[in-house]
Amino acid sequence: METEEKINSNVHHGHNIRRTRIEKNMNQDILSEKVSMSQPTVSRYESMRIIEDDILERFAKALNVPKDYLKTLEEDAPSIVFENNSITNNGGNNTQAGLNDEISNDNRITNNPIDKITELYERLLKDKDDMIAELQQHIDFLEGKNNKQ
Numbered sequence: 405m406e407t408e409e410k411i412n413s414n415v416h417h418g419h420n421i422r423r424t425r426i427e428k429n430m431n432q433d434i435l436s437e438k439v440s441m442s443q444p445t446v447s448r449y450e451s452m453r454i455i456e457d458d459i460l461e462r463f464a465k466a467l468n469v470p471k472d473y474l475k476t477l478e479e480d481a482p483s484i485v486f487e488n489n490s491i492t493n494n495g496g497n498n499t500q501a502g503l504n505d506e507i508s509n510d511n512r513i514t515n516n517p518i519d520k521i522t523e524l525y526e527r528l529l530k531d532k533d534d535m536i537a538e539l540q541q542h543i544d545f546l547e548g549k550n551n552k553q
Contacts, residue, residue, distance in 0.1 A: 414478040417455040421474055424467045425450075438466035 425435050432450075436443045439462045449455055449463070457471070464471040 415476060416453050417460060417474060418450040418452040420477045421455075421463050421467070422450040423477075424469055424474065428467060430467075435463075435466055439463055 432443045432446045436446045461471050
């Protein structure tokens with residue numbers, strides 16, 4: 405029992421609902437309509453540390469995430485965005501998007517978020533290398549100036 409409490413000590417159901425709602429660009433009014441509650445009630449649930457499973461299930465369905473995601477996500481954990489990846493392709497068959505690509509409602513395959521992170525990281529490394537090269541040029545210039553004196 406102590407282990408279970410220890411594991412769940414960093415979990416805040418209400419914060420998880422709020423965090424997921426914000427990640428999905430949804431305000432409390434829209435969420436309140438989806439869960440058939442008033443906006444003040446949604447706000448009150450977002451401030452609660454522990455929420456009953458049946459209420460969590462309603463929020464999970466409205467936010468299109470698994471109930472366990474809202475129930476177990478720790479406060480400092482990285483975000484995971486869940487999308488409804490079922491689409492109807494031109495042939496009329498339902499398909500599921502792979503884990504590496506997201507498919508939007510207009511059947512476009514968008515970039516994998518990890519690819520975007522990698523691209524940004526590579527850009528940061530290049531900027532750092534450029535700054536180092538520029539600083540080295542300044543050092544060389546100053547050293548050359550001092551040698552002439």
